[in-house]
Every structure is written in structure tokens, then in C-alpha cells.
Amino acid sequence: MPRIALLDKGTAARIAAGEVVERPASVVKELVENSLDAGADRISVEITSGGLDRITVVDNGCGMDREDVVLCLERHATSKVRSLEDLQSVATLGFRGEALPSIAAVSRLTIRTREESTAEGTVVEVDGGRVLNIGSAGCPAGTVTEVRNLFHNTPARKKFMKTASAEAAAITELMGRLALSRPEVRFRLAHNGRVVLETPGNGRLDEAVAAVFGLGQVREMVPFGAENDGIRVSGLAGRPGLTRTTRRYQVFFVNGRYVRSYLLSAALDTAYAGSIPEGRFPVGVLLLKLDQALIDVNVHPAKMEVRFEKGRDVAAQVVLAVRQALTAQPTVPGLNRGPSVQRTGFCGTRPNPSASDGPVTVPAHSLALFEDAGDNPAVRESTPAYEVPSALLALAQLQPTYILAEGPDGLYIVDQHAAHERILYEEFSLALVLGEVGSQMLITPQVLELDATAIATLKRFTDYLAVVGFVLEEFGAHSFVLRGVPVTIAAGAEREALVDIVDRLGEEQPADREQFLRITAASLACHRAVRAGDRLTGAEMQRLLDRLRATSHPLSCPHGRPTMLRLTKSELARRFFRE
Numbered sequence: 001m002p003r004i005a006l007l008d009k010g011t012a013a014r015i016a017a018g019e020v021v022e023r024p025a026s027v028v029k030e031l032v033e034n035s036l037d038a039g040a041d042r043i044s045v046e047i048t049s050g051g052l053d054r055i056t057v058v059d060n061g062c063g064m065d066r067e068d069v070v071l072c073l074e075r076h077a078t079s080k081v082r083s084l085e086d087l088q089s090v091a092t093l094g095f096r097g098e099a100l101p102s103i104a105a106v107s108r109l110t111i112r113t114r115e116e117s118t119a120e121g122t123v124v125e126v127d128g129g130r131v132l133n134i135g136s137a138g139c140p141a142g143t144v145t146e147v148r149n150l151f152h153n154t155p156a157r158k159k160f161m162k163t164a165s166a167e168a169a170a171i172t173e174l175m176g177r178l179a180l181s182r183p184e185v186r187f188r189l190a191h192n193g194r195v196v197l198e199t200p201g202n203g204r205l206d207e208a209v210a211a212v213f214g215l216g217q218v219r220e221m222v223p224f225g226a227e228n229d230g231i232r233v234s235g236l237a238g239r240p241g242l243t244r245t246t247r248r249y250q251v252f253f254v255n256g257r258y259v260r261s262y263l264l265s266a267a268l269d270t271a272y273a274g275s276i277p278e279g280r281f282p283v284g285v286l287l288l289k290l291d292q293a294l295i296d297v298n299v300h301p302a303k304m305e306v307r308f309e310k311g312r313d314v315a316a317q318v319v320l321a322v323r324q325a326l327t328a329q330p331t332v333p334g335l336n337r338g339p340s341v342q343r344t345g346f347c348g349t350r351p352n353p354s355a356s357d358g359p360v361t362v363p364a365h366s367l368a369l370f371e372d373a374g375d376n377p378a379v380r381e382s383t384p385a386y387e388v389p390s391a392l393l394a395l396a397q398l399q400p401t402y403i404l405a406e407g408p409d410g411l412y413i414v415d416q417h418a419a420h421e422r423i424l425y426e427e428f429s430l431a432l433v434l435g436e437v438g439s440q441m442l443i444t445p446q447v448l449e450l451d452a453t454a455i456a457t458l459k460r461f462t463d464y465l466a467v468v469g470f471v472l473e474e475f476g477a478h479s480f481v482l483r484g485v486p487v488t489i490a491a492g493a494e495r496e497a498l499v500d501i502v503d504r505l506g507e508e509q510p511a512d513r514e515q516f517l518r519i520t521a522a523s524l525a526c527h528r529a530v531r532a533g534d535r536l537t538g539a540e541m542q543r544l545l546d547r548l549r550a551t552s553h554p555l556s557c558p559h560g561r562p563t564m565l566r567l568t569k570s571e572l573a574r575r576f577f578r579e
């Protein structure tokens with residue numbers, strides 16, 4: 001009996017749709033991009049229940065005639081390219097002719113559309129890819145696309161959806177990016193009837209950035225722009241004092257298309273190398289314009305990546321333009337921590353050897369000399385490569401970033417920040433779980449103007465944050481007032497500490513209170529811990545080592561970095577040919 005059978009058209013379409021439509025945010029992306037391609041300068045999106053129940057996109061673009069409305073639902077039907085050659089110069093965001101049929105296959109889709117020149121519009125209704133009805137409709141010029149009951153016929157996909165608020169957060173973030181790509185277009189996003197994002201659409205990038213990232217951020221950013229060899233780079237770059245714990249606030253557009261790009265992230269890192277603490281990321285909006293023939297956009301099913309033909313030149317220009325802007329506009333005094341407080345090894349990521357400038361870098365050969373506690377953070381927690389030393393005697397401080405210590409079996413180098421983080425993390429975790437962290441009220445409450453995504457995250461976790469000591473109050477649609485913070489936070493660091501927690505919560509989307517407390521404890525610990533560069537007395541070093549040994553996982557910090565490296569006595573003997 002044959003085992004192979006052709007899938008019926010509906011099943012094949014639903015499977016193929018999975019590539020394009022992963023979650024509600026991908027639907028919003030496709031629909032808004034269609035509106036932009038249709039030349040709209042006003043785009044309004046309304047969602048209910050994170051877009052899982054309903055997504056409506058209204059635009060004032062060119063609209064479609066009846067024939068095109070029917071055709072646009074067919075796979076590979078597009079008005080945007082005609083041949084493979086056209087793809088070389090495609091200036092529109094769409095080009096595959098796949099978005100609408102994919103969305104139609106997994107939802108109930110209604111399109112109402114009218115061209116300006118015609119009096120009557122068309123309405124078409126489709127359910128699970130089947131056209132239910134095509135008729136005439138009175139509607140304003142432009143297109144209204146409504147998607148209901150997303151994934152109702154693909155239960156497996158539906159099961160993987162996060163909560164409505166997590167989906168709404170993803171949509172808000174995406175809309176913010178699309179809005180930044182076109183400051184001349186007025187964007188509006190409402191969730192369950194409340195406006196969460198609105199840009200002025202007056203063509204000014206700084207005003208769009210203010211609407212999306214918050215006014216407080218844009219005040220700390222400087223404009224840059226340069227053009228060379230047909231490559232134009234422009235945008236806004238955060239001053240070195242404005243850093244975040246994630247790359248989420250780095251947004252790149254290539255010829256108006258929002259992309260993720262390792263190359264451009266690396267270029268930004270290089271531009272800021274040495275001027276911001278390691279483990280923190282600069283903030284920036286970067287618009288790149290270059291000959292379409294020099295990029296390939298057809299490398300990713302969601303069109304989120306591009307390949308550059310002259311990648312090196314592009315990166316070099318970005319580095320130059322951003323650096324020039326940063327040096328021309330000196331950092332506001334008080335924002336920059338200055339070179340004396342070198343925060344190398346600040347938490348978050350593992351140290352980046354290429355960016356570190358001090359002699360801290362472990363020479364390649366010594367990687368073999370010193371053992372760390374393992375490589376995989378998960379494994380590191382449970383099965384360290386060596387035992388926790390039964391005693392550690394502080395000998396000296398290196399750099400001052402590391403503590404040199406003697407153990408019964410050899411020499412140890414302890415990263416003071418990572419070690420202190422581990423100690424505080426365990427203390428704070430326990431205190432948070434027991435509800436023992438009190439709150440201190442701020443003498444001057446602080447207004448937090450944040451981007452829509454951060455505000456959504458704050459709203460989602462306000463109750464949890466209150467339990468750990470953050471006293472927050474909503475202040476208009478886009479800001480909060482911070483009135484109190486957990487007592488563990490040092491004076492002056494209140495805002496930064498909360499913003500870092502919010503970034504991490506947004507990134508990790510904790511599903512329950514336990515995960516929330518873990519993330520919060522790690523973030524608070526990171527803030528309070530001694531930094532690389534802080535000088536310690538002998539007694540302080542010894543106390544740190546003793547407290548570290550008393551923790552439940554002394555060998556790694558809460559982010560998974562090792563706290564110590566060991567050089568055993570036998571290794572020393574072997575290296576000096578004593579054995």
C-alpha cells in the first residue's frame with residue numbers, strides 16, 4: 001500500500017501558513033506592512049485579547065478593486081514584483097504574495113476596501129481559507145482588514161500562544177518599530193479599547209522616538225548622519241550614560257525595513273567600545289539607506305533579515321557616524337560614570353573578550369591553565385567541575401576587580417562582582433520569598449516616561465512589584481510615578497534599578513511569582529553588588545570569600561558566570577617541572 005499521499009489544499013495551506021504567521025504579532029506585521037506598501041499615511045490597529053480574538057487594521061492607502069481583492073487571497077498573488085529580476089530592486093516591504101492567503105488559512109478574515117476613484121467598495125469574507133462571501137460595501141477610501149479567531153483551526157499552534165498580555169506586549173513592540181521606520185506616517189495602536197501607542201506622523205524621527213521609547217530616552221540621544229559611497233546612515237544614538245540590559249532598544253532599518261542584524265549590533269558595540277560598561281547595551285535607532293542591489297532581503301521567511309554585499313563598509317560607516325556624533329555632543333555631566341568607575345564584568349552577559357580593554361583579559365593559554373566551574377550554566381549549578389574549597393584566604397586584589405585567594409588545594413581568582421552577586425542573590429531571594437524586604441519612600445517621587453513595551457510590562461507586574469517594595473502609580477497613559485523602592489536599592493540608583501528589572505521581566509516574561517522573584521532578586525543583587533573597579537580592604541575581601549562559601553552555589557553568579565577560577569598545586573608543580 002502506498003504510504004505517500006498528497007495533502008489536501010486546506011491542510012497544505014495551514015501548514016505553509018505556519019511559516020508566515022507564527023503569532024498575533026506576525027499578523028499585525030504583515031497587515032501593517034501591506035498598508036505601508038499601499039501608500040497609507042495613517043494606520044490604526046485595534047486588537048482585543050492580545051490579538052487572539054481580533055486584530056483590525058485600518059489604512060488610508062490605495063485600496064483594491066474587486067478583482068484584486070479576490071486575487072490577493074491566492075498564494076503567490078502580488079502586485080509588487082513580476083519576476084526574479086524585480087526582486088533585486090524591490091522597494092516594497094512585501095514581495096512574496098503569501099501573507100494574506102496565510103492569514104486567511106488560519107483565521108476568519110474580512111477585507112473591506114475601496115479605491116479613491118470608485119464610489120463603491122468591496123467586502124470579502126474568508127474562513128479557514130474558504131471564501132464565504134464577496135459583495136459590495138460602502139467604506140472609506142483605503143482598506144480595513146479584520147482577523148478574528150486566529151488559529152481556531154490549528155489547535156496545536158493555538159496551544160503555544162502566550163497570555164493575551166504577552167501577545168499584546170509583542171504587538172506593541174513591533175508596532176513601535178514599524179512606527180520608527182516611518183516617522184511620516186501616523187500610527188495608532190489600541191488594546192482592548194485603550195490607546196497604547198500613537199505617533200504624530202509629522203516626519204520627525206525624534207518625535208517618533210519620543211512616542212515609542214518615551215521622552216526621557218530621546219532627551220538622552222543625539223542625532224547622527226553621514227553618507228559615503230552611496231551608503232547613507234542616520235538616526236539617533238543614546239549617550240553612553242543611557243544603556244540598557246538588553247538589545248531591545250537597538251532598532252535597525254534597512255531601506256525602510258525593520259531588520260535584526262548581527263552586523264549592525266556589532267557595529268554599535270564597536271562604536272561604544274570602552275565608553276559603556278560591559279554587559280550593558282547602547283540604545284539607538286539606525287536608518288540605513290543604500291542601493292537595493294547591495295542587499296538581499298529574501299533570506300528569511302519573515303523578511304526580518306538582510307544580507308549585505310558590502311557588509312564591512314556598512315559597519316565601518318555606522319561606527320564612524322555614531323562615534324562622531326557622540327564626541328561632538330559631550331555627555332551630560334553626571335550621566336557618565338566616568339572612566340574611574342570601570343564596571344567591567346557588570347552582570348548580564350558573559351564577558352566579551354573583544355570589547356574588554358584592560359589587562360583583565362585572560363590570555364589564551366591560561367584558559368587551559370585555570371579551571372572554571374564548567375561551561376553550561378545549567379550544568380554549572382548542579383555539577384561543578386570541582387568542589388567548593390573548604391577555606392579561602394584572601395591574599396590580594398588584582399586590578400581591582402579580582403580577589404586572589406589561597407585555598408587548601410591551590411590558588412583561586414575570584415571575580416568580586418560575580419561573587420557578591422551570588423551572595424546578595426541568595427539573601428534577597430530568601431527575603432523576597434518571606435516578604436521581608438521593606439520599602440523606602442522617595443523624598444522626591446520620580447516620573448518614569450518609558451516606551452510602550454516597558455509601560456505594558458510595568459502594568460502587568462505592578463502588583464508583584466508592589467509586593468517586593470516598589471511603590472508605583474500610573475500617571476497618564478504613558479508614564480508611572482515611582483514613590484518607593486525596596487530598601488536594598490542604593491540612593492540615587494532607584495530609577496535605573498527599576499528600569500533594569502522591567503527590561504529583564506519584558507525579556508524573560510516570567511510565568512509565575514517564583515520566576516518573577518528569581519529575576520527580581522538577580523537584578524537587585526546585580527545593582528547592589530560591588531563593581532569591578534571598587535577597591536576592597538583585606539577584611540572586606542575575606543568577608544566576601546567567607547560569605548560566598550556559605551552560599552548554596554558558590555561557583556557561579558545568578559547569571560551563570562563563574563565566580564572563581566582555580567589553579568591547583570599539582571598544576572603549578574607540573575608547570576614549573578617540579579614533578
Ligand SMILES: Nc1ncnc2c1ncn2[C@@H]1O[C@H](COP(=O)(O)OP(=O)(O)OP(=O)(O)O)[C@@H](O)[C@H]1O
Nearest residue numbers: 034038063072078079094095096097098099100143
Ligand atoms: N492594505 C492594502 N491596501 C492595498 N492593497 C493591498 C493591501 N493589502 C494587500 N494588498 C494587495 O494584496 C496583495 C497581496 O498581499 P500579500 O500581503 O498577501 O502579499 P505581498 O504583500 O505582495 O507579499 P508578502 O507576502 O511578502 O507580504 C498585495 O500585493 C497588494 O497588491
Ligand SMILES: [Mg+2]
Nearest residue numbers: 030034094099
Ligand atoms: Mg504583504
